[in-house]
Amino acid sequence: MAGVLVMGAGSVGAYLGGLLALAGVPVHFVGRGARLAGLREHGLRLTDIDGLDKHLPAARLALHEAIPPGLHPDLCLLCVKSGATAEAAALLGRALPAGTLVVSLQNGLGNAQLAREQAPQLDWRPGMVPFNITELGPGHLHRGSAGHLAVEGWPTDVALAALQTAWQRVGMQLELHGDLRPAQWAKLLLNLNNPINALSGLPLREQLLDPGYRRCLAALQEEALDLLNAAHLPVARLTPLSPRGLLRVLRLPTPVFKRVAARMLRIDAQARSSMADDLLRGQPTEIDMLCGEVVRLATRLGRQAPRNARMQALVQGVAARPRHFSPVDLCRALGVR
Numbered sequence: 478m479a480g481v482l483v484m485g486a487g488s489v490g491a492y493l494g495g496l497l498a499l500a501g502v503p504v505h506f507v508g509r510g511a512r513l514a515g516l517r518e519h520g521l522r523l524t525d526i527d528g529l530d531k532h533l534p535a536a537r538l539a540l541h542e543a544i545p546p547g548l549h550p551d552l553c554l555l556c557v558k559s560g561a562t563a564e565a566a567a568l569l570g571r572a573l574p575a576g577t578l579v580v581s582l583q584n585g586l587g588n589a590q591l592a593r594e595q596a597p598q599l600d601w602r603p604g605m606v607p608f609n610i611t612e613l614g615p616g617h618l619h620r621g622s623a624g625h626l627a628v629e630g631w632p633t634d635v636a637l638a639a640l641q642t643a644w645q646r647v648g649m650q651l652e653l654h655g656d657l658r659p660a661q662w663a664k665l666l667l668n669l670n671n672p673i674n675a676l677s678g679l680p681l682r683e684q685l686l687d688p689g690y691r692r693c694l695a696a697l698q699e700e701a702l703d704l705l706n707a708a709h710l711p712v713a714r715l716t717p718l719s720p721r722g723l724l725r726v727l728r729l730p731t732p733v734f735k736r737v738a739a740r741m742l743r744i745d746a747q748a749r750s751s752m753a754d755d756l757l758r759g760q761p762t763e764i765d766m767l768c769g770e771v772v773r774l775a776t777r778l779g780r781q782a783p784r785n786a787r788m789q790a791l792v793q794g795v796a797a798r799p800r801h802f803s804p805v806d807l808c809r810a811l812g813v814r
């Protein structure tokens with residue numbers, strides 16, 4: 478590949494761009510603040526749950542505070558949080574040649590469309606990152622769970638085919654989907670755990686081992702699944718269990734859950750959701766793109782999503798006045814038995 482631009486060199490951008498750099502692709506990273514400073518001082522260390530441990534010294538990284546003028550990348554990876562999408566998309570629209578393919582590797586369903594509205598001349602594609610990436614120290618990104626990346630596209634998309642080949646060289650699988658929405662909804666269902674994880678104050682694995690938090694997750698997912706069913710919107714299967722099967726498994730007693738969901742629990746002991754990271758850093762959360770999307774779906778159907786709406790309000794409240802919710806407190810707040 479001639480080159481890739483990473484817009485937003487945070488957890489996802491630095492990790493996935495770093496893998497491309499390891500595969501020999503010229504990568505330009507645009508970042509800011511402490512994250513960029515960390516990369517400049519320490520370079521990039523990439524580790525994962527399967528034993529990867531690679532270091533790219535800062536001298537080998539093309540790090541920028543703004544998109545370098547005159548850049549003609551094969552494609553761009555948009556890796557900013559949802560609240561920064563509109564601004565980043567407008568900057569990309571001014572800097573990149575018309576027709577450049579830009580993949581949104583962001584959670585939720587609405588980011589690619591939001592970006593398209595800012596810069597319609599670029600070729601925006603939604604993407605999906607199924608695994609967790611955490612910054613373990615300045616410049617040190619760690620993948621703490623597993624899965625295949627997915628992007629909306631076809632094998633005839635030359636830039637995507639090259640991206641697929643480059644990532645494959647370093648063990649990262651990318652699937653192309655003609656319509657990504659079923660996979661995006663499936664990912665959103667899993668992301669309904671993000672606010673629970675953030676409010677629990679616990680690492681993901683420990684939080685999922687608590688039956689009260691799991692009942693809250695099952696309640697949020699069930700509400701969303703009933704609405705998706707009513708709207709005739711298909712949901713992809715991202716895990717060995719179907720989305721409905723997962724509801725039953727989440728409600729099992731913990732010793733049985735541990736056995737049945739062994740693959741789902743293959744998460745690093747320290748990994749937290751990206752929303753937990755946001756709350757810890759005092760940054761805006763993506764709750765509107767997750768529970769908010771479920772509430773909007775309910776409104777479109779003339780129905781309600783009271784539990785997702787309540788969760789949205791809880792996260793907004795905690796962002797203003799930090800606190801943690803015990804499983805009992807959270808079940809009570811969401812009206813879950």
Ligand SMILES: NC(=O)C1=CN([C@@H]2O[C@H](COP(=O)(O)OP(=O)(O)OC[C@H]3O[C@@H](n4cnc5c(N)ncnc54)[C@H](OP(=O)(O)O)[C@@H]3O)[C@@H](O)[C@H]2O)C=CC1
Pocket residue numbers: 484485486487488489490507508509510512542556557558559561564565568582583584606607608609610611750751763
């Ligand atoms: N982390 C994870 O495990 C996963 C995350 N995701 C999704 O991926 C997306 C990115 O998440 P994540 O990597 O965790 O986010 P991070 O906050 O770690 O990274 C985003 C980075 O982009 C920077 N940024 C934002 N706007 C600009 C700009 N205009 N110019 C330069 N830099 C900019 C941010 O700076 P600043 O902080 O100053 O705003 C930040 O450093 C989100 O939608 C998230 O939900 C999906 C799956 C897993």
Ligand SMILES: CC(C)(CO)C(=O)C(=O)O
Pocket residue numbers: 584606607608609610667668671749750751752
């Ligand atoms: C991988 C997962 C589901 C949980 O870490 C995530 O998408 C996130 O943290 O935003």
